[in-house]
Amino acid sequence: MQDVIITFLFLAILLYFLLGGADFGAGIIELFTSTKNRGKTRKTMYHAIGPVWEANHMWLIIAIVILFVAFPKIYSLMSIYLHIPLAIMLIGIIARGTAFVFRHYDAVKDQMQEIYNQIFIYSSFITPLFLGIIAGSMLSGKIDHHATNFADAYIFGWLNLFAIAVGLFTVALCGFLAAIYLIGESRAEEDKKRFIKKAELMNVAAVSAGALVFLAAYIDNVPLVNWVFRNGVGLMAVVLASLSLVLLWWLLLKGKTKILRILAGFQVSMILVAISFAHFPNFIRLSNGETVSLFDALAPAKTINSLGWALLLGSILILPFLGYLFYKFQQKEE
């Protein structure tokens, strides 16, 4: 059963990254769109993500619940030493979620719209940035649970080069996913062109940020290169991701949009696979060189069993319904 749970945890994180990430990205794209075109971008975006908006963000809740039920030690370590970035990310989530809905449902459309827009755009940048920082800091090996002063314990654990590089990489990936997604959603030829441009831009940004991550890993002594290139799965994932990148550019230039999405999703999944497989089952690296693994912190068997069944039964209920939601609103766009 524990494998079921770990699989669900991985899937929840992956799906949050793909689906939630795409809609963070929509805000990021808005941020990097000239004011002139923002109105149009917003409209396409609203049609595309409005109906699935709430559902996309449920994956985060699922991941967190799995974490505190099955891996309480990890949840509590993160909660203590990454309190500050988690709180900032939460503020981002609050600001974004409410601004998105408020701007659509405000009965009077006046200058308030601009305020919602600003909040939405900036929080769309902050949230994935800190999400990435949190993920990065778990691998950075800078979390110091014996520290005696505030800064070492609660700040430098996450405020380090590697974590920030991962944060920027995450932002770029979200923007990339969104651009690809929106290409398929836009109806006017002109919009499509704009999103293709954005996708190219974001792709360049992602590749550069990826390089930055490796550089930062080198400086901060994170054995990233070892993890990724010294094992078969990691290596294969990276090779596949790179190959699909070439394919992706080719398709982008030819204007084939449907398959692009799958390819972009695949690429991002491969990156996540490469990173998580390499040091599985370790989840957090501490500054004294110790690691906390998923198995160290496992909840008792009975809990694991009930959680596993709850997840399995839950997905029988959820997945068809969710699939139908995506299908139904996809279909309407044509």
Next chain:
Amino acid sequence: MDDFLAARSQMALSLGFHIIYACIGMVMPFFMAVAHFKWLRTGDQTYQYLTKAWSKGVAIFFATGAVSGTMLSFELGLLWPRFMEHAGPIFGMPFSLEGTAFFIEAIALGFFLYGWNKLNRWFHWFTGIVVGVSGLASGILVVAANAWMNSPAGFELVNGQYLHIDPIAAMFNRAWFSQALHMCLAAFTATGFAVAGVHALMLIRKQNQEFHLKAFRIAIVFAVIGALLQPISGDISAKDVARRQPAKLAAMEALYHTSQPAPLLIGGIIDEKNKQVKMGIEIPGALSWLSYGDFKAKVKGLDQIPVDEQPPVAITHYAFQVMVGIGTLLAMISIFYLVLLLRRQNLLQAKWLLKVFVYATPLGYIALEAGWVVTEVGRQPWIIYGVMKTKDAVTPMPGISWSFYLFSAIYASLTVIVIFLLYRQIKMVPKLYSQPTSAV
């Protein structure tokens, strides 16, 4: 502010904020489903307008409820990591089922809000019902988790180790039923009165009478049923508390001395230093009866509880008085309304009654918050009753007071914006939903 107090205040604030949105999210879908159903059956345009108008409000509340709920699932760890480290695997079951319920709710909401003219009409209606049912289910589940904190079950504590964990037994702890029942009724009562009150105000102002009358009639049915059942369910809760948490009961009633028979205290000013109650009315034997169904039963007072295990008396007692006072008042208003209904009074002429409903608008929510203060503060100093003290659960990170100020500011601004948005929605009703012939 010291960090421990700040952590408790932040937790209370976040929950107090979330619960309002959560209750609206649980109950409004049922109101909408009724209006929607009437539209589908009668084709009366007003009902469609009503469903749409309400659904916009719900979208705003749902988003706020969802983000504050997301906040909570992290906050349990951010503020109480030691608690979650031990409690997570034990009381996590309802949370994991709740995840499923939320998910279904969010999907159904997507269908409902965006499905106008896109889905089969009855399927569309059905998705609205699904939103309500899964919302209700998640409410029940999360309350079961809270009930476990009041009535821990499903594990054994051996030398500080939590052994023999059984998450199913933990979920069905002794308090879950009485708390969940009372909570659901509270959600219906509070939201029912709030919605009825807003529409009553518009009726008095003679705006879109047909629209607001229909709205009022739907909301009031739920409100009245809830308000009439609430005292009964409250009595079940009180008996339950008497059995499982005598310290909480003593604090609720400011019963400093063990008494046989014990009187019921109404009102009164608590002097916590001298352990005295000034003024206040005592009804002899009533507490014994309410707690154990026997006018002569002995009720444990605070003198039998170690000093370091006593909850704050004044807050618990005042909050309890507020809840019960409002509960009684709302039940009386409901009876009045029923009497008028039987006499076939025309509501639009009974202006004074409409005014009563206007004044009652916030009362249900005040009672609901007060009730939670009773439950939560009455459990102190324990975070898991009898097992773990709240002060041992708090995060070691200093500086929580800053976080408390920050989040207070955020919640305050959100509240202001939501009220502002709602005001705008209501103001736009004549423009968006007027019919040329609006005869009543």
